[in-house]
Amino acid sequence: MADVVSLHRQEPQGLVLRELSGRVLRLTLNNPPANVLSIALMQALMAELDEVAQSSDIRVVILAASGALFSAGHDLKELTGHRADGDKGRAFFDETLRLGADLMLKINRLSQPVIAEIDGLATAAGCQLVASCDLAICTDSSTFCTPGVNIGLFCSTPMVAVSRAAHRKQAMEMLLTGETIDASTAKDFGLVNRIVPKQYLQQVVNKYAAIIASKSPQALKIGKQAFYRQADMGIAEAYDYTVGVMVDNMLAPDAVEGMGAVIEKRTPEWKDE
Known part of the structure; x- marks a missing residue:
């Protein structure tokens, strides 16, 4: 068995934890309690993916999260804090959403397959992140939603990834109702590949990663x-x-x-x- 090397990077503030095991790299979102996709976290994750893109040693990337939530999406407090700007936050909103789009495209364009490992809630841009990965494996207690419509904000950017992963009418159901769906429904919709008990999640994801990493x-x-x-x-x-x-x-x-x-x-x- 390959040695496991843990490199818990601290810039910025350990927002993404890095663990390399043989040919497989595990990147863990570490922005408790909700793993929101703040500017800093997205930049940290993109920096990691840039390194992966330059590596011939890494064959597969696993994208996981610490804590009880996979990701609650963009940081609403960070966004709302810029409403007092002279442009009412327009420039910051644009920067945040474009950075999010660049992150999703980076995953899509990465040569190495990316597997999302979900245990908990993936909502809004967090659901977008799951949908952007090549494969997604979740626990039977995981949930998913695109709830922007509930607060007067349609999830238009998450819609891009979700509508390409899920069937069209199911994607519209998520977007129009804002309701949370369970793991079984997410699998029926096409958002996830497999559902496993919590205690076996990492084992199953590692197995998939090892199989893929053994290929050309x-x-x-x-x-x-x-x-x-x-x-x-x-x-x-x-x-x-x-x-x-x-x-x-x-x-x-x-x-x-x-x-x-x-x-x-x-x-x-x-x-x-």
Whole structure:
């Protein structure tokens, strides 16, 4: 078993905890009690993801959270505090929401797969964060919502990720009602992949991460990028695009190695690229 290296970074204020185990990096939101996505936390998380993007050693990222809530979304106190600004907070609101959008896009564009590990409530931009990850595994007591409509603020930016993860009518149900859904409903909607008992959550997530980390990093990078690009295309365009992607993939060193290993009945050896 690979050694576990814990690096609890303190800038800024330990808002994101970092634990590297072999090829898998666990990033834990650490902004109690609600793990709100403040400017500082989002910047800290983006800095971590920037490092991941430059690493050939990390194959999978797990995004978890400390405490009883996964994330309550953007920091309403931080946002409201800028209503006294000369522009009534417009510039700060714009900065916060654009930073949030950049964070979600960074997860989407990262070569390495990102698995959300949820235990507790994921609401508003916290639900957006879950929906932005490639896979999501939660406890049976986890809950999800996009409640902006309840306070006169439609969850328009969370809508982007949620409407791409959940089925369209179910996404609209969440957005229009603002009601909280349980883990089983979230799975039916398409927000999460698996539901597990609390005591097995980390074990199951680690198993998924280890399985994915054992695959070709070249194939994972090519596949993740192609998945999201083709999803926005018409079916004919998607086939035309993915044929080209797969031809290029078949010429890549790991595909040469992998196909040869099948024929020779041996375990393939991947390049760290």
